[in-house]
Amino acid sequence: MTSRQVDVLVVGSGPAGLATAARLARTGVRVEVLEREQSPGGVPRHCAHRGFGSLPHALTGPAHARLLAESAERAGAHVRTGVTALDWAGPRALTTVGPRGAETLVARAVVLATGARERPRAARLVPGTRPAGVYTTGELQQAVHLYGQRIGTRAVIVGAEDVSHAAADTVRAAGAEVVALVTELPRAPAAPVRTVTARLRFRTPVLTGTTVTELLGRGRLSGVRVRHRDGRTATLRCDTVVFTGDFVPDHELARRGALTLDPGTRGPAVDGALRTSRPGVFAAGSVLHAVESAATAAGEGAHVATAVRDWLTDGTGPDRTDPTDQTDQTDRRDPADPADRYWPAGVPLVADPPLLRIVPNRVAPADRLPYLLRTAVPLTRPVLHITQDGRPLHRERFPLTTAVPHRPLTLTAHWTHRVDPGGGPVHVTVT
Amino acid sequence: MTVTASGTLPVEPYDVVVVGAGVVGCAIARRLAHHPGLRVALVEAQDDVGQGTSKANTAILHTGFDAVPGSLEARLVRDGSRELAAYAAESGIPVERVGALLVAWDEEQLATLPRLAEKARRNDCHDTRVLGPADLYAREPHLGPGALGALHVPGESIVCPWTTTLAYAVQAVRGGVDLHLNSPVAHAGHPDGVHRLDTPRGPLHARRLVNAAGLHADTLDRSLGHDDFSVTPRRGQLVVHDKFARALVHHILLPVPTALGKGVLVAPTVYGNVLLGPTAEDLDDKRDTGSTAEGLARLREQCRRILPALLDEEVTAVYAGLRAATEHDDYRIAAHPGHGYVTVGGIRSTGLTASLAIAEHVTGLLAGTGLDLGPRRPLEPVRMPNLGEAFPRPHQRPELVAADPEYGTLVCHCERVSRGEIRDALAGPVPPRSLEGLRRRTRAGAGRCQGFYCGAAVRALFEEGPG
Numbered sequence: 001m002t003s004r005q006v007d008v009l010v011v012g013s014g015p016a017g018l019a020t021a022a023r024l025a026r027t028g029v030r031v032e033v034l035e036r037e038q039s040p041g042g043v044p045r046h047c048a049h050r051g052f053g054s055l056p057h058a059l060t061g062p063a064h065a066r067l068l069a070e071s072a073e074r075a076g077a078h079v080r081t082g083v084t085a086l087d088w089a090g091p092r093a094l095t096t097v098g099p100r101g102a103e104t105l106v107a108r109a110v111v112l113a114t115g116a117r118e119r120p121r122a123a124r125l126v127p128g129t130r131p132a133g134v135y136t137t138g139e140l141q142q143a144v145h146l147y148g149q150r151i152g153t154r155a156v157i158v159g160a161e162d163v164s165h166a167a168a169d170t171v172r173a174a175g176a177e178v179v180a181l182v183t184e185l186p187r188a189p190a191a192p193v194r195t196v197t198a199r200l201r202f203r204t205p206v207l208t209g210t211t212v213t214e215l216l217g218r219g220r221l222s223g224v225r226v227r228h229r230d231g232r233t234a235t236l237r238c239d240t241v242v243f244t245g246d247f248v249p250d251h252e253l254a255r256r257g258a259l260t261l262d263p264g265t266r267g268p269a270v271d272g273a274l275r276t277s278r279p280g281v282f283a284a285g286s287v288l289h290a291v292e293s294a295a296t297a298a299g300e301g302a303h304v305a306t307a308v309r310d311w312l313t314d315g316t317g318p319d320r321t322d323p324t325d326q327t328d329q330t331d332r333r334d335p336a337d338p339a340d341r342y343w344p345a346g347v348p349l350v351a352d353p354p355l356l357r358i359v360p361n362r363v364a365p366a367d368r369l370p371y372l373l374r375t376a377v378p379l380t381r382p383v384l385h386i387t388q389d390g391r392p393l394h395r396e397r398f399p400l401t402t403a404v405p406h407r408p409l410t411l412t413a414h415w416t417h418r419v420d421p422g423g424g425p426v427h428v429t430v431t
Numbered sequence: 432m433t434v435t436a437s438g439t440l441p442v443e444p445y446d447v448v449v450v451g452a453g454v455v456g457c458a459i460a461r462r463l464a465h466h467p468g469l470r471v472a473l474v475e476a477q478d479d480v481g482q483g484t485s486k487a488n489t490a491i492l493h494t495g496f497d498a499v500p501g502s503l504e505a506r507l508v509r510d511g512s513r514e515l516a517a518y519a520a521e522s523g524i525p526v527e528r529v530g531a532l533l534v535a536w537d538e539e540q541l542a543t544l545p546r547l548a549e550k551a552r553r554n555d556c557h558d559t560r561v562l563g564p565a566d567l568y569a570r571e572p573h574l575g576p577g578a579l580g581a582l583h584v585p586g587e588s589i590v591c592p593w594t595t596t597l598a599y600a601v602q603a604v605r606g607g608v609d610l611h612l613n614s615p616v617a618h619a620g621h622p623d624g625v626h627r628l629d630t631p632r633g634p635l636h637a638r639r640l641v642n643a644a645g646l647h648a649d650t651l652d653r654s655l656g657h658d659d660f661s662v663t664p665r666r667g668q669l670v671v672h673d674k675f676a677r678a679l680v681h682h683i684l685l686p687v688p689t690a691l692g693k694g695v696l697v698a699p700t701v702y703g704n705v706l707l708g709p710t711a712e713d714l715d716d717k718r719d720t721g722s723t724a725e726g727l728a729r730l731r732e733q734c735r736r737i738l739p740a741l742l743d744e745e746v747t748a749v750y751a752g753l754r755a756a757t758e759h760d761d762y763r764i765a766a767h768p769g770h771g772y773v774t775v776g777g778i779r780s781t782g783l784t785a786s787l788a789i790a791e792h793v794t795g796l797l798a799g800t801g802l803d804l805g806p807r808r809p810l811e812p813v814r815m816p817n818l819g820e821a822f823p824r825p826h827q828r829p830e831l832v833a834a835d836p837e838y839g840t841l842v843c844h845c846e847r848v849s850r851g852e853i854r855d856a857l858a859g860p861v862p863p864r865s866l867e868g869l870r871r872r873t874r875a876g877a878g879r880c881q882g883f884y885c886g887a888a889v890r891a892l893f894e895e896g897p898g
Contacts, residue, residue, distance in 0.1 A: 001829070036844055037884075084826075084841050097826050099836035120881035122671075122748045127722040130750060132866070135886070142887035149890060213724065248745070255675060 001095070001102045006032045008308055009094060009107040010077075011085045011253060014042020015294040016285025017113030018068040019301025021077035024308060031077040032105065034096060036084040040072075041065020042115055043286075044294055046141035048173065049166055052294055062145075064294065088257045092280045109308045112268065112276070112283040113301065114250040116290030118163075121215070121243050128215035131222070133240045137167040140242050144174045152240035156224050157181045159244035160206050161406045165194045167242045168204060179238045180205040182212055182226060187378075189406040215241065245406070247290035254287070264350075264357030265289055271346045272360050272367020272413065273307035274300060282308055289359040289372055292408055296372070303369055347388070348425040354379075355430055358411075363426050365419050371411040371428075379403040379430060386415055388426045393418040432604050432860055436478060436612040439633045444625055445472045445609075447797065448637035450616055450651060453485040454592065454786045455778055456643035457599035461810070462790035463797075464606025468805025471608045473600075474628070474635060476615035476647075478864040479871075481596035483645045485783065486871065487720065487752025489669070489709060490700055491683060492516065492526060492588040493784040496551035496559060502761045503792075505554055508781050511788030515595070516588070518787060521812055524594045525701040525819020531587035531683040532562070532571065535579045536736065540687040544582045547687070551584065559584050573679045575736045587683050591701050592783050593871040594815050599786070600861045602813050610861065611635070616644070619654045621770055626655075639771045639802050641793060646717045646755050648763075648776040660763045660776050664717045664753040667709025668726040673879050676705040676744040677820075684737055695733045697741065702846070702874060703820035704747060707734050713756065720751045747879050754780050764789070766796040773797055816852055818874050825849055842892065843885040845878020853889065858897035869893050 008024055010017045013035035021031045039045060044052055047061030059067065073079055083098035093106040118136040133152050135143070143149040155171040157164050160183035168178045181188075181204060188195040188206050198204045209229040216223045216235065223237045249267035260277035262269040267290065268276040268283045276283050284304040285297035346364030349371075351357055356374040360367070373384075380402050386394040394415030403409040411428070419426060447463055449456045452475035460473040475482070492515060495508035519526045535541040544561050551559045560583045567581045568574060604610050614630040619640070621627070626637040644651045649662040677699055686694030698706045710726045727749065734741050755778060757763060762785075763776035773796045775789060782789070798804055817824060825831050825838040826849050832839040837851035856863060856872040863869040866889065870876045875889045882889070 036841060082840055084844065084847070086847075097832070097839050097841070099832075099839045101832045101839055102827075102829055117880050117883040119745070120883065122881060123745050123879075125724075125727055125746060125749065127724050127727060127749070129721045136881070136883045138880075138883040139886035143890065147887045147891045149887060149894075214721075218718065 001104055003104040003106060005106050006030055007107065007312065008032070008109045008111065009034065009105055010111045010113055011094070012042065012113035012115055012285070013040035013069065013079055013081070014113060014115050014285055014297060015044065015068060016297035016301040017042070017111065018072045018079070019298040020111050020113060020284060020305050020308070021079070022068070022072040022075045023302050023305035025072065025075035025077040027309060029309065029312065033072065033077055033079040034083045034085050035079065035081045038082050040069040040079050040081055043138070046138070046145050047166065048141070048145045049169060068298070085253060088253070091278060108280065109311055110281045111304060111308060112253055112281065112287055113285045114253060114287045116247040116249045116286035118243060119246040119248055124243065124246065126212055126215060129217055131215065131217040131220050133221035134215065135240065135242045137163055137170075137242060137244045140167055141170050144170050150174070152176055154179050154238040155240035155242055156212075156236050156238045157242050157244055158212050159183055159246070160185070160188045160190055160195065160208070161245045162190050162194060164244040165190055165198060167244045168198065168202070171240070171242070172202070176240065178202065178204045179236050180207050182207045182210045184209065184211050185405065189404060212241075247286070249287045249290045251287060254283070257281070262357070262361040264361065265359060269348070269362055270360045271362035271364050272369045272416065274304040274360065274369070275307060280311060289357065292372060346421060347419065347423060350425050350427050352427055352429045355428060358428055363416055363419050364421060365417045367416045368413050370413055373409045373411060373428070375403045375405060375409065375430070377405065382409070383431050384411055385429045385431065386426060387429070388420060389424045393426065433609040434604055434612070434861055435610070436864060437632070440611055440614065440630065440635045441609070444636035444638055446470045446802070447639040447641060448472045448474060448626065448628065448635060449641040449643055450474055450628070451643035451645055451648070452480040452600065452610065452612070453483050453643065453645050453782070454481060454596045454599070455645070455775055455782050455789055456641075457481070457596050457603060458786035458790040459641055459643060459775070459793050460603035460608045461599040461606070462794050464603045464608050465807050465810060466804045467607065467808060472611060472635065472637070473603060473608055474611045474614045474616065474630070476613075478612050479868045480600040480610070480861060481593055481871070484752055484754055485592060485596050487667070487669070487750050488592055488754075488780060488783060489696060489698060489706060490589055490592050491698065491784075492590040493781055494556045494584060494586040495554050495781070495784070496556040496584050497547065497688065498554055498781075499760060500550065500553040503764060504762045504781060504785070507762065507785040507788040507792060509555055511785035514787040515590070515784060519590060519595070522598050523815045523817055524591055524598060525817060525822055526588050526590045527699070527701055527819070527821050528586065528588045529682050529699060530583060530585040531685050532567065532581040532583055533685045533687050534567070534574065534581045534737070535687050536577060537579070540689065541579045543687050543689070544580060547582050556584065556586060558586065571681060571684070573738055573740050574684070575739050577736070589683065589699060589701050590783070591818055594818060595783060595786070597861060597872065598813050598815050601859070602810050604860050605813070606810050612864070616651060619651055621655060621772075626771070639773070639797055639800060641773045641775060641797070643775045645778070646753055648755065648774065652774050652776065655770065655772060657767065657774065659765060659774060660757040660759055662717075662776070663756045664714045664719070665756040666712040666714050666719065666751055666753055668722045668730065668749070668751040669706055669708035670727065670730055670746055671700070671748040671750070672705040672707065672741055673745040673747050674703045676741055677703045679738060679740050680705055695730055697734065697738050701819040701821065702877070705741060707741065709752070714753070717753065720753060722749045722751045726751075745879060747881070748877065764792065764796070766799055768800040771800050771802070773800070816855060816873070825852055842888050843875040843878060845880050845884070846874040848873045848875040850892065853892050854897070857893070862897065863893075866890060866893055
């Protein structure tokens with residue numbers, strides 16, 4: 001296998017990866033982006049709806065994907081499609097394969113921007129037969145928007161989040177009927193305007209408090225059985241069902257590399273500079289929080305670029321990667337090494353229930369990136385309390401906000417200088 | 432080479448027709464292909480080989496250590512196991528000899544282990560050993576607490592059942608057997624000394640008939656005027672866990688059989704997943720291969736005791752298969768020489784292991800009905816594409832990628848299936864006729880994302896076809 005040195009390897013060419021690459025390349029850093037698909041852009045490639053880019057509602061997903069890729073390439077980043085990062089070959093080295101064969105790439109820094117995917121039917125343990133016509137939004141959008149495939153005539157959408165409505169739009173664009181959106185939640189979690197539009201303009205029922213209990217049909221799907229929380233059951237006749245939302249980070253490389261994962265996000269744990277537990281390895285985008293918007297991912301890409309540059313210029317010293325060493329894939333921290341002493345600074349940052357997660361999930365005094373939280377239950381005018389070892393660090397009020405599940409809540413980072421880097425975990429609680 | 436899936440079936444009578452292209456039927460057809468003088472057909476109700484019990488089982492290559500000593504099943508499993516291990520090595524079918532541990536969770540089960548070891552010896556399986564808890568937990572550190580000991584059966588292996596069935600079918604077809612798919616036998620009769628099988632694609636005639644119809648073997652048997660056994664479909668639901676779980680388990684973890692039934696197993700698969708199951712539910716409907724909420728809940732409950740950490744890993748797939756249970760304790764393999772008819776019934780869950788030995792046995796029985804097999808020739812060996820994690824996959828073979836870049840272009844990322852492998856499968860001698868068939872041949876779409884990334888791309892390649 002051939003081996004080659006690069007400055008920075010970015011794995012994944014979605015909004016986070018491309019934004020990282022563009023920003024770094026502009027400052028003269030040699031960046032290589034690995035994309036396993038045949039074209040760059042990530043999930044926006046198959047999101048036909050508008051709402052991407054810096055101007056509100058300015059671009060469709062595919063247009064945005066093209067723009068990001070062009071911008072990264074114009075800046076000098078090398079975006080390689082059809083190349084898969086298979087595994088680690090050292091602390092900052094990856095084995096890859098593509099049509100031109102296998103290659104080991106040894107980098108001074110690696111940025112994981114591997115994104116997220118929806119949990120499919122089996123992972124959700126929905127029983128029944130195994131007929132054709134079962135999709136996730138990702139597969140459905142690619143089938144319709146990239147390949148022009150036929151998807152059936154009547155579709156039930158599992159979920160009622162924004163992504164579920166996007167799936168419903170795709171079903172309609174394919175000329176099929178949306179039978180209903182079905183959610184277990186007592187209230188529709190999407191932006192109210194979307195739910196209202198579905199109900200009034202498209203006359204699509206949004207069934208809340210309702211669970212899909214079984215898929216029916218041999219060969220092709222013939223219907224889904226549903227149960228309302230009051231005990232009523234019904235069969236919705238359909239030949240297509242789309243499982244939407246319920247995103248999980250694509251953390252295969254993070255796990256293969258034995259990076260520390262955050263239990264709340266199941267993605268790699270990162271500090272405010274988006275540094276993972278391994279020196280020189282960073283992460284950005286939906287792999288950190290499955291999922292937030294493309295704009296959030298791109299913002300993190302720009303942010304992580306700064307941290308990567310700091311690591312390359314003053315944090316590093318000589319490159320200590322040995323490409324022949326394939327045994328040690330764990331966190332190799334050496335207290336005597338000046339680079340590793342500063343890596344990663346900070347202490348764990350924990351979101352207590354009913355908060356589900358917080359990103360970043362480690363905190364150091366110098367951190368400046370605002371935090372993204374998700375809640376399991378609706379919170380009216382929430383107040384967040386930040387404490388460390390029982391010591392209050394900060395209190396933040398959201399007087400005009402009702403935080404709801406499936407939407408982010410943003411917390412400032414103005415309080416991080418009060419964190420004791422030698423102390424215990426920092427907790428975020430809500431009242 | 433003849434594989435048909437539509438149109439009228441040939442009028443000319445075949446020397447032998449094998450009904451049912453499961454692993455057993457395919458093995459019999461392959462065995463008969465050694466005799467170029469015979470005109471042989473393999474007829475299958477569905478659109479692919481291996482679509483019944485053969486595709487939804489626990490994928491274990493048994494030693495036969497726990498068979499009923501002296502039974503036909505015991506002999507055919509023992510012989511078949513050795514033959515299949517050798518055949519797999521020669522044909523590129525992934526097999527891993529991981530060994531099994533029969534884990535005892537209470538004193539009663541612990542007391543059973545020496546008896547099981549003795550039974551194993553009588554089945555010619557001499558290398559079993561009873562392990563104490565320390566040895567057991569050293570081998571399986573993630574095993575749930577409270578296990579008292581285990582019987583170690585080193586010879587138990589895991590195998591790819593799909594590749595095995597397909598390899599048999601490919602060799603049979605290359606050897607001159609006609610494979611007729613989409614040909615369910617609605618009625619069979621034996622007028623004028625020749626079998627007549629009525630199918631929606633017209634009648635098929637055969638001088639000798641082999642009934643390897645699996646779940647439907649009793650129906651076919653009865654329509655020919657025999658009433659040897661009845662098949663009760665026994666549903667087994669199985670849960671396939673993410674490849675991240677593979678590090679949690681090193682052996683096939685079997686339950687100790689008790690009066691209350693067999694319990695569930697946890698086993699690695701050759702693809703690198705971890706299997707949990709099966710349930711054992713006796714049903715009436717021979718088509719009810721659905722999973723149920725109760726079944727899945729029960730499996731996960733049992734898993735909590737056996738391998739609790741498995742519950743934290745994602746589930747990649749859930750499926751259910753029907754095993755052909757009969758009221759008898761043994762295989763029901765019988766010749767009816769006057770009728771030129773051989774029944775191969777009640778092949779339950781050991782059919783994959785025993786398939787090659789069953790084929791040999793059935794061929795002997797056919798000869799006993801007066802069939803002149805004619806000269807025997809060796810078949811050209813078959814080399815199957817590797818789907819196993821323990822052996823290099825095409826993208827991991829530099830010489831292959833250098834010769835053909837399509838093997839370096841991955842389409843299904845979770846399972847790392849290249850465009851070259853999909854192309855090869857579509858152009859194969861027994862090509863897939865559905866995405867499911869393509870998935871069985873290549874694993875495309877069988878991974879953790881279940882098509883989120885690759886589903887549409889794989890479908891596009893399938894619809895494009897081999898050209």
